[in-house]
Each structure stands twice: as C-alpha cells, then as structure tokens.
Amino acid sequence: MSESLPTPEQIDALYKRLDEEAEAGGYHLNPDREMTRRLVEGLLANQARYGYQACPCRLADGDKEADLDIICPCDYRDPDLDEHGACYCSLYVSEAIVKGEHKVRPVPERRPDDPAQRRQALKPVQAEPGAGVPVWRCRVCGYLCARDNPPGVCPICKAKRERFEQMRLTVVLSA
Amino acid sequence: MNTTHVPGTRSNRQVFLFALSTCGWCRRTREFLEANGVEYTYIYVDLLKGDERKEALDEMRKWTPRQAFPTIIVGEEVLVGLDEDKLRGALGL
Numbered sequence: 688m689s690e691s692l693p694t695p696e697q698i699d700a701l702y703k704r705l706d707e708e709a710e711a712g713g714y715h716l717n718p719d720r721e722m723t724r725r726l727v728e729g730l731l732a733n734q735a736r737y738g739y740q741a742c743p744c745r746l747a748d749g750d751k752e753a754d755l756d757i758i759c760p761c762d763y764r765d766p767d768l769d770e771h772g773a774c775y776c777s778l779y780v781s782e783a784i785v786k787g788e789h790k791v792r793p794v795p796e797r798r799p800d801d802p803a804q805r806r807q808a809l810k811p812v813q814a815e816p817g818a819g820v821p822v823w824r825c826r827v828c829g830y831l832c833a834r835d836n837p838p839g840v841c842p843i844c845k846a847k848r849e850r851f852e853q854m855r856l857t858v859v860l861s862a
Numbered sequence: 863m864n865t866t867h868v869p870g871t872r873s874n875r876q877v878f879l880f881a882l883s884t885c886g887w888c889r890r891t892r893e894f895l896e897a898n899g900v901e902y903t904y905i906y907v908d909l910l911k912g913d914e915r916k917e918a919l920d921e922m923r924k925w926t927p928r929q930a931f932p933t934i935i936v937g938e939e940v941l942v943g944l945d946e947d948k949l950r951g952a953l954g955l
C-alpha cells in the first residue's frame with residue numbers, strides 16, 4: 688500500500704491542537720513526548736488512509752460505520768482512563784501519570800471482538816429503576832453528563848471529580 | 863504471508879511479531895527487540911488488504927483469541943501488549 692507520510696509540521700500542528708483541546712477539557716496527553724508524537728503520526732496516517740482518525744493501536748476496518756467506536760477519542764477512552772489511568776494507546780493519561788505517581792502499563796483491550804456488541808449502549812434498554820446510564824451533576828457549575836462515572840475534571844469549570852454528585856435520574860439511551 | 867525478517871545476534875528463540883505500522887507500542891517493541899539484538903520476523907497487519915489481511919488474522923487467531931497489537935510470539939509463548947519485564951523473561955534476557 689503506498690502512503691504519503693505525514694510531515695513533521697503536520698505532526699507538530701496536530702500534537703499542539705490535541706494538547707490544547709485535552710487540557711481545555713480536563714484531559715492530558717501522555718508526557719512521554721516521543722510516544723505521543725508517534726501516536727499523533729499514526730492518527731495522521733490513518734486520516735490519510737481512511738479519511739478519519741482511527742485509533743492508531745487498533746486495526747481499523749476502513750468502513751467508517753464499523754470504525755465509529757474507534758475514531759479518536761474512542762468510546763473506550765474514559766472507562767480506560769478510569770480503570771487503568773491511560774487510554775488503550777496511552778495517548779491520553781491520568782493526572783497521576785502526568786505527575787509521575789504511576790507508570791503507564793499495558794491496557795487490556797476492552798473493545799468487544801464481536802462488532803454487534805460494540806455499540807450495545809445505544810440499544811434500547813428496559814426503563815426500570817436502576818437501568819440506563821447515571822447522570823452526574825457538577826455542583827460548582829451545574830454541568831450535567833450521563834456516563835458510568837463522573838469525569839476527572841469538569842470540562843466546563845474544571846472542578847474536580849469529587850465535586851460531582853449523582854442525580855436521582857438516569858438516562859435511557861435508545862438507538 | 864508478507865513478513866519482514868530482521869537479523870540479530872540472538873536467535874535461540876523464534877520470535878514473531880504481529881504489529882500495526884501506526885501503533886506506538888508496536889514501534890517500541892521493535893526497538894526493544896533490536897536494541898537487544900534479537901532476531902525476529904514481523905508483519906504490519908494494517909498494511910495488508912483483503913485475503914492477505916485475512917490470512918494474517920487467521921494465523922494470529924491460532925495463537926490468541928483477542929485481536930490486539932502488538933502480539934509477540936516467543937517460541938510457544940504468546941505475549942499481548944508490550945510488557946518489557948515479561949518480554950525479557952520470555953526471551954531469557
């Protein structure tokens with residue numbers, strides 16, 4: 688397969704943009720700059736190859752619909768940050784890793800092998816008490832999000848995770 | 863399969879690497895092997911298309927049910943992901 692490699696300028700530009708966006712949203716890029724630069728290069732290579740920035744550490748199908756869950760940032764980033772302190776590729780890492788309190792360890796693949804299971808969360812679920820996705824409220828600014836756990840930092844006002852409360856409300860997603 | 867062989871001074875164990883050309887950990891695995899003079903063979907599965915890709919994935923499935931990269935085969939041992947300590951152990955370094 689012939690490919691044009693991304694130029695150093697393109698890599699630097701995307702690196703800078705992703706870094707700014709991450710910090711603005713309460714996320715952090717991996718401080719291992721060599722690794723991060725390679726991953727950014729991989730994103731650009733996939734952009735050129737597939738037309739979208741598929742995850743550099745996963746085998747993309749090339750069909751956008753089939754790859755939607757692994758377009759960076761992927762559906763699995765936040766659960767992996769919660770559980771392992773890094774996304775699968777380690778492009779995004781937790782604050783503890785940025786501070787050097789933990790090291791990046793290999794993150795096991797959480798993406799289901801079976802394509803039918805990948806977007807399960809979008810299938811209709813029974814609207815019984817406790818079903819669905821919990822809703823979290825930032826007590827500082829009122830930002831609401833529906834996900835398994837609150838974000839590490841409020842993307843709006845930057846309040847820390849512990850400032851979030853779970854609301855007596857769940858969201859039932861349907862396809 | 864369209865594999866690439868990398869010669870090295872350490873060739874007591876057969877080492878095969880299933881990798882992606884875009885993946886930072888796959889790159890680091892190759893550097894680790896080369897820094898330690900390990901002779902190995904690799905394949906970049908993302909650069910394969912159609913039947914070639916299927917053939918490589920079928921081969922990979924013989925070793926591990928999960929499709930994850932890098933998958934490193936050292937002799938009969940299968941390592942998924944780069945864990946340098948485990949890899950060192952498997953290679954007898």
Ligand code: SF4
Pocket residue numbers: 726741742743744757758759760761762763764774775776777778779
């Ligand atoms: S694992 Fe990390 S780099 Fe890969 S798509 Fe997810 S967020 Fe992006």
